Amino acid sequence: MEKPLLKTNCPNFSSGPCAKRPGWSAYALENALLGRSHRSKEGKARLQEVSDRMKKVLKLPEDYRIGVVAGSDTGAVELAMWTLLGPRPVDIFGWESFGKGWITDAVKFLKLPSVNEYKADYGKLPDLNKANFANDVIFTFNGTTSGVKVPNLDWIPANREGLTICDATSAVFAMEIDFTKLDVVTFSWQKVLGGEAAHGVIILSPRAVKRMEENELKTSWPVPKIFRLAAEGKLKPGELEYNTVNTPSMLCVEDAIDALKWAETVRGLSGLIWRSNANLEAFEEWVAKSDWIDFLAESKEIRSNTSVCFKIKADWFQKLSDEEKTKAAKKITSLLDKEGVAYDINSYGKAPAGLRVWCGATVETSDIKKLIPWLDWAYETVAKEYSKEAVK
Numbered sequence: 001m002e003k004p005l006l007k008t009n010c011p012n013f014s015s016g017p018c019a020k021r022p023g024w025s026a027y028a029l030e031n032a033l034l035g036r037s038h039r040s041k042e043g044k045a046r047l048q049e050v051s052d053r054m055k056k057v058l059k060l061p062e063d064y065r066i067g068v069v070a071g072s073d074t075g076a077v078e079l080a081m082w083t084l085l086g087p088r089p090v091d092i093f094g095w096e097s098f099g100k101g102w103i104t105d106a107v108k109f110l111k112l113p114s115v116n117e118y119k120a121d122y123g124k125l126p127d128l129n130k131a132n133f134a135n136d137v138i139f140t141f142n143g144t145t146s147g148v149k150v151p152n153l154d155w156i157p158a159n160r161e162g163l164t165i166c167d168a169t170s171a172v173f174a175m176e177i178d179f180t181k182l183d184v185v186t187f188s189w190q191k192v193l194g195g196e197a198a199h200g201v202i203i204l205s206p207r208a209v210k211r212m213e214e215n216e217l218k219t220s221w222p223v224p225k226i227f228r229l230a231a232e233g234k235l236k237p238g239e240l241e242y243n244t245v246n247t248p249s250m251l252c253v254e255d256a257i258d259a260l261k262w263a264e265t266v267r268g269l270s271g272l273i274w275r276s277n278a279n280l281e282a283f284e285e286w287v288a289k290s291d292w293i294d295f296l297a298e299s300k301e302i303r304s305n306t307s308v309c310f311k312i313k314a315d316w317f318q319k320l321s322d323e324e325k326t327k328a329a330k331k332i333t334s335l336l337d338k339e340g341v342a343y344d345i346n347s348y349g350k351a352p353a354g355l356r357v358w359c360g361a362t363v364e365t366s367d368i369k370k371l372i373p374w375l376d377w378a379y380e381t382v383a384k385e386y387s388k389e390a391v392k
């Protein structure tokens with residue numbers, strides 16, 4: 001196969017930080033409130049604006065709270081775990097690196113006395129029906145490192161006793177989420193919005209706010225100041241929305257406002273979801289005809305439309321050792337990197353060797369379509385090299 005002629009317009013397919021929105025430039029930030037206090041009237045107004053815009057685009061229930069916290073998505077998840085857990089046993093579902101990381105937090109660091117672990121290997125989902133909703137339940141909406149998402153939230157009852165805590169960082173703004181089924185939702189702007197990292201966002205249901213208020217000072221572990229949203233047993237109405245525990249980057253806030261304004265130009269949430277789905281569909285058409293590549297997710301209903309993970313099914317590749325597989329997959333991705341058509345598309349370090357291409361809303365479907373022949377070309381180039389070695 002000849003080298004394709006047409007290069008991608010934007011070669012950024014990393015699964016985080018993800019591609020900026022189409023047309024982004026640093027001019028989008030020229031009105032950022034820089035050199036000013038985030039606690040000034042204007043600073044609070046920007047924070048309130050970003051909270052209001054997120055709430056509007058996501059169509060959050062009116063009585064849910066939303067705010068910016070430190071430490072990107074990890075900061076938001078750990079804030080939730082450190083401040084809310086304790087009163088009930090915990091059920092945790094993990095099926096890839098990040099979800100399993102929250103199990104480590106609960107067992108080894110918070111040393112919770114009663115944790116039920118439900119794990120599955122890369123490509124699979126554990127049995128979600130095992131969740132006991134008298135307990136607190138923790139899970140990721142989309143496993144970014146395996147490309148496996150929950151198909152829906154039908155398995156969560158409306159009248160649960162425990163809280164549901166969901167790390168939804170690579171799902172929010174790209175997938176339908178019934179927020180009434182979730183008490184805590186976390187994400188970071190760096191994913192589907194193509195915003196900046198460093199800040200996380202936390203969404204709290206009224207029951208999660210109540211738990212946070214009641215649980216203050218009751219945990220058997222220390223809670224760092226950076227996690228303490230409630231003060232003296234109160235998370236004051238509205239305050240999370242315009243206040244932050246410590247100093248946020250108003251540059252990042254401005255960038256998130258810009259991304260949310262762009263989101264409105266593509267018809268808001270439904271447009272964002274549509275864009276991600278269109279990207280996945282372009283890949284699905286290709287995979288259906290391919291003799292060398294397949295999705296890592298074992299069925300369509302759990303296949304991510306953001307972090308799309310691929311395995312290489314070709315015989316010669318399957319015969320390699322794990323170490324050799326990683327090397328061969330990296331040869332493919334570095335060819336594409338060198339050509340400037342796709343950056344950062346290796347599979348995650350701890351995941352099976354393969355490829356991972358971000359398909360979130362900021363990625364143009366025209367670029368996915370331009371990338372596909374390049375993937376075939378890079379694969380063929382590397383496959384030829386290996387078959388020559390086999391002949392030697």
Ligand SMILES: Cc1ncc(COP(=O)(O)O)c(C=O)c1O
Nearest residue numbers: 016072073074098140144169188
């Ligand atoms: C599911 C999931 N959780 C947590 C994280 C960590 O996110 P951050 O680096 O924004 O803290 C990631 C990052 O890719 C992720 O995909």
